[in-house]
Amino acid sequence: MTNSTSALKLLVFSLLCLFYGHSAAQDNKGWELKRQSDGLNVYVRDAANSDVKEIKIETTLDASLHAVVAVLKDVPVYEEWIYKCQEAYRLKPAEDKASLYYCRVDFPWPMSDRDFIAQSRLRQDPETRMVYIDVKGKPDQKEQTEDVVRIRNLDIHYELTPVSNSKTQMSYRLHSDPGGAIPTWLVNMVVDNGPVNTVKGMREMLKSEKYQNAKFAFLK
Template sequence: MQKFILLFLIGACSLPALAQPKWKLIADEEQIRIYSSAVPESKIKAIKVDCVVDASLSQMVALLLDVEAGTHWVYKTKSCTLLKRVSPTDLYYHSEISLPWPLDNRDFVAHLVTRQDPVTKAVTIDGPVVAGMVPVKKNVVRVSDSKGRWVLTPAAGKVRIEYMLHTDPGGYLPAWAVNAFAAEGPMETFKSMKQHLKLPKYRNASLTFIAN
């Protein structure tokens, strides 16, 4: 098994289960550092990505909330569809992730909510997976257990990104295999993300609900 461990949820769910973990560095490339940590009562390890990008908060938030563009930069994303936009900072989307044969693809529905601290200007993006909205498809496993969070902190004209994720992909995927390839999906995603941020529609982004 190879290249099937990915960022199941780009900007997904809150993170109570990952309080005070002991992180171990497992990959460091192009100033993208990836850590893993054991999670109580789970065979699947949590992942943390830490990097700094040459971008504004508005650029980063514009990219992350442009969910349908996820097929261009989120590792192994087959489709990503906006289902409902409640407000500029509140939306629902559906995504399907491609896995190699004979494994079944995975999909999920997430509710993204963006908040900014008025004092520190740090932006947090959470998005719990939710049931319903999209019928379960034959031969596609619905992900129902995942916890993740983006924290974007302004730093001297740049943005420090801290992304944490713990997800159970469901179906048949051995925990040892998931953990063995845990760094690959996040690393490829963040490399692509850095390139995608250079597109004019993100580079020139200005959001009324984000103070840079």
């Protein structure tokens, strides 16, 4: 390997460290602890370009990294654990590290139900084994029906850190605007309710032998 090649690789590595280090620092700014209960630390902060608060939940799950990823990849069973999820299915065949799916969320009468289309992408740090899953709203990937309100702004981020073969630390960030005529102050009042119940639902799903025994070749 020539000196110039080594220098170029070192420069690229340094720039990546600078970029991702700066991004991580930005991600950790402005969070306010809202509550601690049932092993969950729940935080909120102001979101950029939106009056709806962003939420973050941190917890340790009694499951392996592979088990947690297995639950998150199993779109057809989202109805069983994601809070108020009424219907969920893939819009494209499943891939190891990506998924495009549809989800309909039950809203109380007289409000209309909401739905969203999401694209998820998974990556893993080969050194730390940490898994990052980014979920972005893709509202125009499926025709909207008249009886629901399409959620157009959706941003979810998971950070999964393996603690042991049977424990995984999870950081779950969510920002979503339900749209429609719901006052922002009301949305912010209950902004953590759905995510908290979703994480509790995930805990229950992780008890299943189906997930406890999951193994993926693409994960270290």
